[in-house]
Amino acid sequence: MSTRITGPIRRLKEDILENTIFTLQDFMTCTKGLTYIIMGGILVFMPLFWKFLTDREDD
Amino acid sequence: MAISRRKFLGSLGAAIGATTSGVLTKAYGAANKEFKGYPGSSGVLHDITLCIGCRKCEQACNKVNDLPQPEKPFDDLTVLQQKRRTQADEYTVVNQFGPQGSVFVKKQCNHCLEPACASACFVKAFKKTPAGPVVYDADLCVGCRYCMVACSFEVPAYEYDKVLTPRVTKCTMCAPRLAEGKLPGCVEACPREALIFGERDMLLKIAKSRIQKHPDHYVDHVYGEHEMGGTSWLYLSGQPFESIGMREDLGTASAPELTSGALSTVPIIVGLWPVLLTGVYAISKRKDKIAKEEQDQALHTASVQATEEMNQKIEALREKMVKEKTAAINFEVKKALEEAAKEKEAEKQIEIHEEKDSTSTGELEDSQENGKQEE
Amino acid sequence: MDSDNRIPENKKLTTFNVVTGIILAGGVVLTILRFTMGLGTVTNLDNNNPWGIWIGFDLLCGVALAAGGYVTSATCYIFGLKRFHSAVRPAILTAFLGYALVVLALHYDVGRPWRLPYPVFYSPGTSSLLYEVGLCVFLYLTVLFIEYSPAAMEWLGFKKLRNVVVKLTLLLTIFGVVLSTLHQSSLGALFLIVPSKLHPLWYSSYLPVYFFISSMFAGMSMVIFEGSLAHRHLKDKMDETHLRENTGVVLGFGKAASFIMMGYVGIKIIGLSIDNNWHYLTTGWGLWYLLELIGFVLFPGILYAVGSREKNLTLIRVASLWTVLGIVLNRLNISVVAFNWHLPSAQRYCPSFMEIATSVFIVTLGIVIYRFIATRMPILHEHPDYRAH
Ligand code: SF4
Numbered sequence: 001m002s003t004r005i006t007g008p009i010r011r012l013k014e015d016i017l018e019n020t021i022f023t024l025q026d027f028m029t030c031t032k033g034l035t036y037i038i039m040g041g042i043l044v045f046m047p048l049f050w051k052f053l054t055d056r057e058d059d
Numbered sequence: 060m061a062i063s064r065r066k067f068l069g070s071l072g073a074a075i076g077a078t079t080s081g082v083l084t085k086a087y088g089a090a091n092k093e094f095k096g097y098p099g100s101s102g103v104l105h106d107i108t109l110c111i112g113c114r115k116c117e118q119a120c121n122k123v124n125d126l127p128q129p130e131k132p133f134d135d136l137t138v139l140q141q142k143r144r145t146q147a148d149e150y151t152v153v154n155q156f157g158p159q160g161s162v163f164v165k166k167q168c169n170h171c172l173e174p175a176c177a178s179a180c181f182v183k184a185f186k187k188t189p190a191g192p193v194v195y196d197a198d199l200c201v202g203c204r205y206c207m208v209a210c211s212f213e214v215p216a217y218e219y220d221k222v223l224t225p226r227v228t229k230c231t232m233c234a235p236r237l238a239e240g241k242l243p244g245c246v247e248a249c250p251r252e253a254l255i256f257g258e259r260d261m262l263l264k265i266a267k268s269r270i271q272k273h274p275d276h277y278v279d280h281v282y283g284e285h286e287m288g289g290t291s292w293l294y295l296s297g298q299p300f301e302s303i304g305m306r307e308d309l310g311t312a313s314a315p316e317l318t319s320g321a322l323s324t325v326p327i328i329v330g331l332w333p334v335l336l337t338g339v340y341a342i343s344k345r346k347d348k349i350a351k352e353e354q355d356q357a358l359h360t361a362s363v364q365a366t367e368e369m370n371q372k373i374e375a376l377r378e379k380m381v382k383e384k385t386a387a388i389n390f391e392v393k394k395a396l397e398e399a400a401k402e403k404e405a406e407k408q409i410e411i412h413e414e415k416d417s418t419s420t421g422e423l424e425d426s427q428e429n430g431k432q433e434e
Numbered sequence: 435m436d437s438d439n440r441i442p443e444n445k446k447l448t449t450f451n452v453v454t455g456i457i458l459a460g461g462v463v464l465t466i467l468r469f470t471m472g473l474g475t476v477t478n479l480d481n482n483n484p485w486g487i488w489i490g491f492d493l494l495c496g497v498a499l500a501a502g503g504y505v506t507s508a509t510c511y512i513f514g515l516k517r518f519h520s521a522v523r524p525a526i527l528t529a530f531l532g533y534a535l536v537v538l539a540l541h542y543d544v545g546r547p548w549r550l551p552y553p554v555f556y557s558p559g560t561s562s563l564l565y566e567v568g569l570c571v572f573l574y575l576t577v578l579f580i581e582y583s584p585a586a587m588e589w590l591g592f593k594k595l596r597n598v599v600v601k602l603t604l605l606l607t608i609f610g611v612v613l614s615t616l617h618q619s620s621l622g623a624l625f626l627i628v629p630s631k632l633h634p635l636w637y638s639s640y641l642p643v644y645f646f647i648s649s650m651f652a653g654m655s656m657v658i659f660e661g662s663l664a665h666r667h668l669k670d671k672m673d674e675t676h677l678r679e680n681t682g683v684v685l686g687f688g689k690a691a692s693f694i695m696m697g698y699v700g701i702k703i704i705g706l707s708i709d710n711n712w713h714y715l716t717t718g719w720g721l722w723y724l725l726e727l728i729g730f731v732l733f734p735g736i737l738y739a740v741g742s743r744e745k746n747l748t749l750i751r752v753a754s755l756w757t758v759l760g761i762v763l764n765r766l767n768i769s770v771v772a773f774n775w776h777l778p779s780a781q782r783y784c785p786s787f788m789e790i791a792t793s794v795f796i797v798t799l800g801i802v803i804y805r806f807i808a809t810r811m812p813i814l815h816e817h818p819d820y821r822a823h
């Protein structure tokens with residue numbers, strides 16, 4: 001199956017292959033990667049926000 | 060009847076499970092998305108009815124992958140009598156089945172559309188390529204062997220004997236040869252066209268038309284069309300697949316589908332646990348504070364009460380004293396009036412009574428001090 | 435409870451020292467063998483059975499039994515049950531050592547241990563549950579180290595730094611609980627990918643929940659069990675507060691463990707019902723499953739209940755050991771016994787002598803280090819300079 005497509009069509013094909021997610025596996029890897037970063041952000045933000053929230057309380 | 064009922068209950072159970080455990084099992088990140096795999100990717104169709112067990116494919120595989128020579132040469136067909144699986148230096152094996160030993164099945168990596176090995180690998184050493192092959196990168200591999208645990212087809216093998224550079228090994232579908240425009244080694248070597256290479260969609264059509272043309276010859280099932288989410292290798296058989304060593308109970312859910320529920324529970328825990336736990340902490344702290352305040356309050360009222368009681372007692376005592384005093388004085392006055400006649404004796408008596416007064420005031424002061432100490 | 439069999443500090447050639455000495459020496463030999471001859475020589479692992487007891491026992495049981503750290507610190511600092519305070523330090527120390535040894539054991543098990551940082555720092559395979567486990571274990575080990583560090587700093591006399599770290603207690607505790615929830619459950623979720631290999635009685639989409647819930651009573655039981663060991667052998671290191679609070683800790687955790695275990699039995703039955711697995715119960719596998727569930731969860735759960743009703747500390751301690759064994763049984767069932775149940779017995783895995791010896795070596799190493807630290811640093815007693823109350 002090595003039909004050689006050349007020129008702009010080939011470039012278009014490569015473009016689609018590169019920028020589309022075709023498997024659930026790739027999708028999970030991608031979205032989970034981003035989600036892990038968000039998780040890190042949440043873990044840093046929440047304590048700081050709690051601090052801001054309770055700053056003025058006298059114990 | 061029993062079986063279908065059991066099956067029904069099973070699926071009912073699954074449905075209940077899905078709704079009750081909500082977040083836990085079914086809320087996978089890709090619930091509303093469907094992935095069809097790479098368009099135009101290739102695969103191989105293995106028509107088991109055509110295979111004669113000549114081991115030419117094994118030989119070719121050994122050659123193109125530069126694997127070590129086996130103990131017994133490839134034209135020795137007695138090895139077929141033993142059930143074999145893929146090994147670190149055997150990427151493909153042919154096994155013999157059937158009553159007369161007349162059915163031969165080739166086994167190698169099925170190059171899943173949604174590979175379990177890739178889903179399981181924690182360093183992305185496995186990858187499904189757009190062309191079809193699932194390839195492995197030994198430069199990333201840590202050697203945890205979770206990919207081997209995960210593969211339902213029991214394909215990947217490990218170089219347990221290497222000390223410093225053990226690799227996971229499996230069929231590559233000759234990805235390097237495909238890139239050069241060549242056929243996979245085994246397909247090229249097969250003398251009976253039991254293996255044909257092509258676009259997976261095409262192969263599927265060929266397989267189905269063969270079943271349609273020869274319904275007596277084939278089992279009405281293309282193995283690999285849906286197994287574990289579908290595989291790039293497809294199989295046609297004249298015997299039930301279960302009887303020729305190919306499991307039919309694997310189901311159609313792909314590996315990423317099986318794990319996506321658990322994977323998407325993780326971020327929810329990270330999102331909610333800190334809120335929940337801080338809340339519990341705040342509540343328990345608040346309770347402590349209230350308890351402490353109440354305690355203080357109770358202590359305070361108790362001490363106030365104590366002082367009041369003490370004051371009352373003192374007051375009563377004082378009143379009593381005063382009464383006694385007045386009574387005494389009155390009494391004295393009376394006596395003085397009555398016995399004014401006896402002047403000398405009366406003077407002595409008054410002196411004695413004054414001494415008594417001063418001692419009782421002393422007692423009063425003592426009891427006041429005791430009260431303070433109790434506070 | 436008397437201190438007769440306590441090991442005197444000055445006598446070097448005690449049975450304890452001789453036995454541990456032999457085991458540690460053997461461990462060194464095994465280590466050399468493992469890293470010069472490869473996995474194939476030392477283990478019975480093969481292509482069908484890529485995970486043996488180094489994963490099933492060292493990783494799965496190690497992590498579950500080290501759960502005492504998060505359970506105890508959460509009880510004390512988040513739920514505000516201050517009477518558990520004296521139990522926190524020993525529990526954190528055990529957890530820290532437990533996780534450190536789990537990571538050590540992984541170095542033996544994986545093919546190229548020097549690449550263990552790869553998943554976190556070089557090529558994260560985020561679709562894998564093992565990635566999740568790896569990341570959390572790495573982070574939690576760090577958290578545990580920081581949580582443990584005040585004890586070391588009090589010993590070394592780093593006052594200022596110690597006070598800074600102590601201020602972080604609540605934050606670290608919350609992180610600890612979050613990370614523990616994640617990786618305890620993800621260890622169970624590792625097996626979600628193989629419905630085809632794990633026996634249906636053990637395979638369930640609830641596996642992550644089962645692992646998380648059972649880690650709670652595993653941790654509590656370890657705290658009780660380890661407390662009774664420490665009581666026998668390290669009593670002279672304990673202060674008034676510790677001795678006074680100990681009964682309360684044992685009773686409290688005994689009661690909590692009992693109740694959680696009943697809940698666990700409940701959700702296990704729900705799992706059977708949801709997947710309609712009743713008919714497996716009459717097979718041999720079913721009997722084995724019932725032995726695990728009734729003999730090693732329900733039974734010790736009831737022991738705990740009776741013990742805490744009657745304030746019978748001995749009974750609770752027996753129950754704690756029983757529960758710990760039950761956890762080991764459960765984890766080994768999932769990773770080794772009921773895994774690959776479909777294969778003919780000739781292709782099944784049985785650990786080699788050297789695998790078992792290596793696991794024993796690693797556990798012994800843990801005990802020796804615990805003893806070293808607990809006899810020197812303020813673990814079982816408070817440092818006189820830093821009294822909490
Ligand atoms: S058959 Fe196994 S090794 Fe091959 S791609 Fe599928 S999961 Fe991976």
Ligand code: SF4
Pocket residue numbers: 179180181182183184185199200201202203204205206207227
């Ligand atoms: S053994 Fe290698 S390829 Fe397999 S899952 Fe582990 S790191 Fe990935």
